[in-house]
Amino acid sequence: MARVGPAVTPGNLPGAQRVLAAVVSGPGGRIVEPGAHADHAGAHHRAARPGGQPRTWRWAAVAVAGASVVGYAGHIVLAAGEPAAVATHRYLWIWLITGVLTMALILMGIWVHRPRRAWPWLLTAATVGLFTSWPARALGTGVPSADFTAFVVAGCALLLGASGVAMVYARGHPFTLASALDSAVIGIGYLGLQLHSRTLPAFAQYGDLDAWLYGIVTPIGMAISLVSVAHLQFHRPAHSRSFRYLLVGYLFAAAPITVSGLGVVSEPILVLALSTVPFVLLLGAAAVDPSMVDLTEPGRCPTDEFGGGWRFVVMVAATALPCIGALILPPDSAPQAWVVAAIQVMVIVLVVLRSRLAVRWWATATDSMSRLAVTDPLTSLANRRGLHEAVASLEHPRCAVLSCDLDGFSRVNTADGHRVGDLILRTAADRLRRVVPPAAFVGRLGGDEFAVVLPGPLSALLIAQAAEQIRVALAEPLATGTRTVAMTVSIGTVTSRHAEPPGLEGFTELLREAGLALRAAKDQGGNRVVRYSADLDLRAVRESAVQDGLGDSRCLDLHYQAIVDMNTRTVIGAEALLRLKTPALGSVPPSEFIPIAVRTGQIIGVGQWVLHRALDDLRSARDALPTDFLLSINVSARQLDSGDLVGDLQRAVGDDRWLAEALRLEITESEIAGPGAIDGLNRLVDAGFHVVIDDFGTQYASLQYLTNLPVETIKLDLSFVARIVESRADRLVVQHVIALGNDLGLTMVAEGVERQDQADLLMELGCPSAQGYLYDRPAPGLRRLGTIGSTAQDPTPS
Structure with missing residues (x-):
């Protein structure tokens, strides 16, 4: 049989002892030692538990929370029909076991998640440990003394406040003026309520130790904890799941102390009993959730925001607390009324200062946004x-x-x-x-x-x-x-x-x-x-018309000019030459529309059109052309830089490998010096295509490219060919280029051959192939090139 002790009531216990001792009492307010006979009725209770993925440690956390909730709920149900001593004894064991397991959960959360700053959570574990010492003492020696109870209450409040301050410090959130005012309103509002409901009565009724611990230290510790949570909430939102657990846990810790001190309910013991297990479990849930790392990491902040509406509600509630205290004061409580009035004035002053600061911030922010709207952020010049x-x-x-x-x-x-x-x-x-x-x-x-x-x-x-x-x-x-x-x-x-x-x-x-x-x-x-000048407008209008034409395939056409073997005067290939004719401008020379196409980027789309059109013409004219016929199309550096030229070529050629062998891609010498051009040429060659350098000889020190470029053919620029007979210097340059090209195994083609004496001299110097008006004029269609015989056309250009 359990030992039966004398029954006592809350009024028999001095000071802070009534707070924790109350949780073991029944609804009648009687407080008993374990084994005492008294009726006890519980209340339903829902505890928070950590959720998450089905890992071993999470299942352990869920098991602890579930067992605690089931045990506590069973205790409440059973307590209604059994002696109070049995119910009290069972509840103390539930409290003790829940506290010990929660400490284990917090330590396990620290070990699993490995936060870089673990000491705020260690302080939280210490809070739970001290809180659990009361039922341990009660189960061992009976109801603890008033001094011990006051020490536990005050110590828990201080440790809880210390853990909150530690989290603020760990997150690197200094108190700004705005956050300090916000937090001060909450702290002073809470202290104002505690001052007249707990502090003054404690000093009037109890000894110095109980009065100081329970009436001064406890409210200050709880105020510090609430201010810390408010600072985390206001200064930089920390709306992680772990923070929400922690916030509700702090409120569970503060609520019973506040409600029991006010005396506004007939059974404050019920509130205290309902808060114990949820308070402990919520702290454990906060520690085992993975987001607990964010609460002690500088600069890490979830995206959820604590909006202005919630801030307004909290501030109004904090401001109203002293008013509530004033309303519930007895009529003869003049000293307390003056204290409450003074605190209310302080809160109002803080709210006014905070409002003024908000107005000033809004004006500064508006001015800053106005400046940003008209200022370039990089150079600080006007935009x-x-x-x-x-x-x-x-x-x-x-x-x-x-x-x-x-x-x-x-x-x-x-x-x-x-x-x-x-x-x-x-x-x-x-x-x-x-x-x-x-x-x-x-x-x-x-x-x-x-x-x-x-x-x-x-x-x-x-x-x-x-x-x-x-x-x-x-x-x-x-x-x-x-x-x-x-x-x-x-x-x-x-x-x-x-x-x-x-x-x-x-x-x-x-x-x-x-x-x-x-x-x-x-x-x-x-x-x-x-x-x-006004003519620039005319030029702009003309360029606009050219751009419109480049974007309309109906304005584009291809002409072909034959490339011949000068020794046999037979056609060995052709070059595709783009032509542009718009309704507004008529025929536009390539020297005008090509630079516009390159500058505007239209050359990429136009180049794709040229590629597909030329290959279609080559397919349809294949039976009329020599078997080793070669077709050259021009490629710009912009197309090489676009990054998808190889893919465009492969899609256009398809499975017709003879097309890839017949195709020659011409790029002018002036464009191969651009960044990435040589890499682009290498990609073309690696994909099985053949590259020709067009207009060779127009760039300074161009001979150096002959040994570095992945090319098979070089086309001599027509500026050298035009003066090759008359200019000894041009003749010497052409002679050395041809000799070097032949030594390197490159095919040489001369452009712009218009006279027979030019052709004779080029053949004498070792250049076998040429294109120019001497042999063919650019014209539509490839099939006609199969009919060109050994007789050259009229060499006079039109």
Whole structure:
């Protein structure tokens, strides 16, 4: 038989002892030692448990939580019909076992997840351990003394607060003024409620030790824990699952102390009993969840946000706590009323300060966003919108706009990386600020394009001088750390021509005109200044029509020019030559539309059209052509850089391997010096295609390419062939190139052969093949080339 002790009531126990001792009492408020006879009725309870994947340690956590919940629920059901001593004894064992297993869960969570900062969780485990010491003492020696109970309550509050502060410190979240005010409102509101409901009564009724531990230390510890959680919530949202478990656990710890002190319910013991197991289990659930690592990792923050609505609710609740305390005070509690009033004033002052800070922050944020809307973040210059607003403020009707673009910037940015590219752009911005007049506006329009607006009436000479100063300043060498970069700039200028300030629409038009002048400067080789003129508009209209034609396959056509063996005057191949004819412009020469196609990127689509059309023509004319007929098509460096040229060729050829053997891909010598061009040629050769170098001899020191390029054929540029008979120097160059090519096993083809004496001299020098008006004029269709005999056509070009 269990030993029966004397029954006592909550009023018989002094100080903090009533808090923890209450959990073993029945609904009548009687507190008994284990074995005492008293009725006890429980209440239903739902404990949080850690969820997750079915791993061994998680199943252990689920088992602990499940066993605790089942045991506690069974205890509540059984307690209704059995003596209080038996129910009390069982509940103490449930409390003890749950606490011990929860400590094991926390330590297991630390061991499994290995957070870099484990001490906040160790403090949490210590809190559970101290909390569990009360039922251990009660089961061993009976109801603990008042001093021991007060020590346990105060110690748990302090350890809980210390673990919260440790998490704040571990996450690297310093208290800003805003978060400090938010947290202070909550802390003072909670302390205000505790001051008159617990602290003052404790000092009036109990001894010094109980009063200090239970009336001062406990509220302060709980306030610190709530402030820490609020700081984590407000300063940088930490809405992980582990944090939610921890937050609810802290609330379970604070609620019974608050409710029991207020005396607003007739049975505070029921609240205390219901909070014990959930408090312990929630701390364990927080520790075993994988997101527990985030709570102690600096800078790691889940994406969930604690919105302004929740912040508002929490702040209102904290502000209302002292008011609630004032409402429940007895009529004769004048000293406490003054204390509550003072605390309420403090809370109101803090809320006002926080509101003022929020208004100031909003004004600063609005101003910052306004600046960002008109400022380029990289260079701190005005962006396009900023320039528009600056020009809109001009009072004088005249101004000049200079559009500046760095030559070759994309090449440097690709080769040296974005770090060097950004350095160049920032340096260019600094140099522009340095050289432009004080009244000028400078902005970055995007990429490597800048704009300068010079207000006021300015002569053409002054504008030209300003542009030249900019050109010289931006051309200064720049040390990037690994090498020195020498940049040049192209500039287009335009002057407003209206009697009114330009305004938004007028400035947009000025930018367009300056851009046309800039394009003209680029087309002339760059590193120069071009002034806008009306003919640039006509040129822009013509270029637009050319671009429209390039995008319409009905405007495209292929002509073919024969390549012949000069010794036998028989056709051995042909070159496909693209032609463009638009309804608006008629026939457009290749020297005009090819550069436009390359600059706009349309050359890629046009090149695909040429490839498929030429191969279709070759398939249909195969029976009329020699068996070893070769067809050359031109390929640009833009197509090589596109990365899918090999795939396009393979899809176009399909299973017809004879097409791949008959196809020759021509790339001009000027384009093989570009970055990645040789790699692109190697990819073509590796895929089984044949490469020809076109216009050979037009580049400086071009002979060096002969030993490095994966080519089979070289076509001599027509500029050498045209003067080969008259110019001894050209003849010597051609002679050495042919000799070197033959020694390297390369096939030599001469372009632009128009006279028989040129052909005779080329054959004498060892060049066997040629194309030109002497043998054939470009014309549609491949089948006609099979009928060309030994008699050359009229050599006079049309």
